Amino acid sequence: MTVNRRKKPVSVNPLKIGQSLGAVLALQGCYRAMPLIHGAQGCSAFPKALLTRHFREPIALQTSALQEMDVIFDANRNLEEALNLVLSKHRPDIIGIIGTELTDVAGVDYQNMLKSYKRERNMRGGLAFTVVLPDFRGSLESGFSATVESMIDEMIQQAGHRGARSVNSRQITLLPGSFLTPADVMELKEMISSFGFEVIALPDISTSLSGHLLTGFSPLTRGGVPLDSMLQSLQSGLTIAVGGSMERPARRLHNALGTPYKVFEGAMGLKATDELLHFLHQISGEPVPLRYCWQRENLLDSMLDAHFQFAGMSVLAALEPDHLYSVSGWLEELGVEQKALLTSFETPLVAGMEREVWVGDLDDAEVLGKGADLWISNSHGIAGAKRVSAAFLAAGFPVWSELGAYMSVSVGYRGAMEWSNRAGNLIMQREAGSRESSVRHR
């Protein structure tokens, strides 16, 4: 329908998150990778701290540590120094150089610098690429997808084959959007492979940020999709993208290699799951596995049980664009009122939604969401939810107010059931609370 903005000069309690953080997140899903932020120190320290707080895992990340004079004279000298050090000390398979607003405003040409660096040192075997991500555009989501796109670009370049390639029709490349948790990516991989496909997720945070322990510490990423699998994904017969933002990287594969792709914009709720499973059923010719048939029944039953709770309830959601789209689809099925939908920046997907969407911050959420019963946002929303006395459901990024948030499932029938129960429980608890306080003590 329309995308609105409230008129206000200043952002109060921002919902938006820097693009470079999205890039760092994407690289965590690649094995033995090192994201390198080309900027001043804080631009890596903040994302590192925030990602650590959310995933409760160490985060691989380095910086070119620019200082004032470096920016003015020769920022790329720092980058070179950083590259030398990272390459000699850690030997990563993948390096992503992430440009910041600082290198952007200073007009630093690090793309060409990397090219000549690679030429001079005859760098082969690994994957090194750059991505331009100033923070005054987009948000976490766009940074994530742009990074995946750059990565794919570099892979295609390196593999060097255009058109002519052997295609493995039993292999699917999965491009999971930035809003999916490690458990979500795991669930999607399982769903697709249950139809007999090999799946290569790009990136794959399900094996790096899912909280597997006992592997010791490494300054590089641990887990994630290894480089050879990444390169092998160029042979896939199909790309499945989850989230509208992942369409561009999918299209990249299509344009360069002719790989057909399918985008699933929504990933949550009955219909979205139906669609995915039906599609997999059709392309594989395999029946839908029994466990999903069961889960479908379970979901419907739990929605029936819960619908009493949700009667007359209204919900506010403030999330990144793709995530908002997904969650809104699920809310539709619950039959609750969607009091206000807010997102961090405008994308074609949210602009095309049938509901009114606001681009704004968590302060706007407070104003627009007054009277909502349930508030869905990242942990920054806790205070606002309290002020408008809504029950609070943590979702998106960052979530630090709950243990195990990174392992919660939202996709598939199982995810919809988990969310419906969570949301219903929160509303029940809130009601119980208000009932108690209305009891008169004498």
Added chain:
Amino acid sequence: MDPVRHDEFDSQACGSIAPKVKACPRPKPGEAAGGCSFDGAQITLLPIMDAAHLVHGPVACAGNSWESRGTLSSGPSLSQYGFATDLTDSDIIFGGEKKLKDSIDYIAGRFAPPAIFVYSTCVTALTGEDLDSVCKEAAERLGLPVIPVNSPGFVGSKNLGNRLAGEALLQYVIGTGEPEPETVMGVNLIGEYNIAGEMWDIERLMGSAGIAVTSRITGDARYKEITWAHRAKVNMVVCSRALLGLAREMEGRYGIPFFEGSFYGAKETTYSLRQMAYLMNDREMERRVDRLTEREESRLSQELRPYRKLLKGKRAVLYTGGVKSWSVISALKELGVQVVGVGTNKSTQDDVRRIADRVGDDTEYIPEGGASRIIKTVRERKADIMIAGGRNMYVAMKEQIPFIDINQERHKAYAGYEGLLRLAKELAYSLGNPIWKLAASPAPWDKEAPPYDR
């Protein structure tokens, strides 16, 4: 212990306002850790709870950093709001000063704060925006202090940011107000940020000895109380080298004596309280402090007894990024924990000297960070526990090393006598947790066992 006069300390620190003898080290590209100066400035000023803190720049500087500190408020919470001018491409091209001005007006109109702090960031510093004059103009127009904080990230480390924030306080805040006539003047606590409510414990202690707190600079502070900080009788710099310059300058300008102290450990706590009373030049107060510290110390040693037994001979690696190193060592020593490795990452030579005074000869100094380096020390020195900041917490978990968070994000208060007891409990709990055994034992099917006879 004899009171130490402040002039025994030299001014070689990164944290001094006097011309620097030794520059803060340049962070190493590809191996740098820790925040930027902007981060440091916020650490110092965000605990002024009733003020608004506006970040002028693209969204990430504010967006990635708000609500990330464990500093607590006993009332107002405006400082917990994240305000950002959120510059876009076109703001960069055409200049963001108009947006900044409008933002200040908006905040003043809607939230009516007692003051607004405006932070520059790398981008607005690079494009050369005139933060000072926008703030000055707005302050005059609105009749409200609007304070520019020129500490963009790329000028240096977090420590430098602390110091620049201190300079902003000196230049724009301290000395601009007067307390109510009946207010009793006492001590300014400089560099205590009320992490996890630590300052409340300290204030309670000071209260029992009849020592008033004049201004909290800046843990759980109100803007107004900092404006009259120049009326205090004593400044205490609470283990924060970066704000030493602030204390020095106040001594020069207003004749307020200062000392450096800490509240980590009973000994340091007692020393700090004594020092306050001594510098206040109040015999009666000194006697009260003596009675109080004796009572508290003997009660504490009672309560600590079971924990001391558990902790005796345990070995720790301490990595706090410099400033707190020496003070935490004292606390650990009192509990019988031996510090076998200590980070000197951001320490000044002065800090290192104090560390050396407090540890044994065989303690390893860890000059440069990097998680691998810390872990190596833990392994080589056979440490039982790692004590560091939150950034290294999950590194320790990956290596199954018991861990205690000592930095800003933590939720436990370790200052004062109560705090030492809490630290002891925390150490004992962490070391004795069953998870270490469980995590180290393999699944039954992974255990080597003779195959079944079939």
